[in-house]
Amino acid sequence: MFVTLNLMIVNEATEFSKLRNAFLLLTVTEIVYFSSIIIEITELLQVLSSGSIVSLNGLITSLLLQILALILGIISGIFLYSGFRNLSAYKGRADTGSLLVIVGSVFIPIIGFISIILFIIGFALIKEGLDRIANAYGEELIKHGAILNVFPIISIIGFIITAVGLNRIMNKPLTTTTVSSNQVKEIGLGIIRSNGYIYLTLDSKIYGTITSAKIEGTPYSVMLSIPLTVGINNVIINMGTPLFLSPTQYKVTLVITTGYSTFTETLQAIYNP
Known part of the structure; x- marks a missing residue:
């Protein structure tokens, strides 16, 4: 019996590792994406102020960054989807939210506004799964991160906080009790x-x-x-x-x-x- 329990816990730790890595990748994804936006805004301001032609190098750099963000976003979404699907006791609608993250990532180089909308909805659904994990493991840090994840730009902080919270529950020692919890x-x-x-x-x-x-x-x-x-x-x-x-x-x-x-x-x- 106890061997099976330990295997189950190891499997949970594996899925939590996927989620943690997903949020770390999402941190990089958002930094890369908003870097491309900053480049585009900078190019536009230069055109408006000096009347010069838009720099081809700037546009290419921005496009390459957005393609990189697309790839990282899809990988992150796959990690999220796989992790929550295997953590069926906690997922709620988080697996659906993970799919929205994948779809939103595809739209990054095409229509960024649609990506942002899909990310907001997706992370609102993912919050449900994260809250359940936080309740089960008594890790409030994950709840705080889950709230910030929903809002663009400050979600960078949320992703980091969520990853730290997931890492903390992975490092918690195993405790067991043989009596009823009345739960x-x-x-x-x-x-x-x-x-x-x-x-x-x-x-x-x-x-x-x-x-x-x-x-x-x-x-x-x-x-x-x-x-x-x-x-x-x-x-x-x-x-x-x-x-x-x-x-x-x-x-x-x-x-x-x-x-x-x-x-x-x-x-x-x-x-x-």
């Missing part, structure tokens, strides 16, 4: 079917992942990766084998991980083949 409660009575499926309705106050389930007093147990979100969760557990049980009530113990802590919840379910 996940069962609604009604669960149902155990002979085909190996268990149906539970859970009211969760946290974001986390169910990593294993065991029917107490029986040999049946299974390793899982079922995301929990805040609110009502209709959980379906596949034990992976037909169940041969007596028609009575059983205790089902779940191991749940949230951030870098794990705990157990023992629930009630009745065998109804």
Whole structure:
């Protein structure tokens, strides 16, 4: 059980690393993009003040910088999308926001205004996923960064703050507890079917992942990766084998991980083949 939990945590750390690297790349992307804008504005002011012809070198430099920003933005968006897709317990609409970042990056050398609009919407959606990560790991720095990310120019500061916050949770030590947190409660009575499926309705106050389930007093147990979100969760557990049980009530113990802590919840379910 604990080997599986540690592997899961390592996998989360890998996805957080993707997100951190994405925000570091986004910092460079924005610096490169606004550098190209500054070059264009400088060229325009020179034309207006002296009546000279626009410098071809300046335009080429600006275009090359915007193409570089396009490439970096797409790579950043891919990292964001991959990371949030694999962190299903936290993503919310962040994966959709990541796609908007990718599309917005494509428009950088074409229509910069559209890029900015798509980035604002995209990072507003990404904020939802970042807030969930911040709540799960108790890292307020990520929340502060997520707010700044939505606003152009100052988002450079937001990207750095977010990357630092993600790096901090990656370096937090693993802590475990074997008692119920009272953060996940069962609604009604669960149902155990002979085909190996268990149906539970859970009211969760946290974001986390169910990593294993065991029917107490029986040999049946299974390793899982079922995301929990805040609110009502209709959980379906596949034990992976037909169940041969007596028609009575059983205790089902779940191991749940949230951030870098794990705990157990023992629930009630009745065998109804």
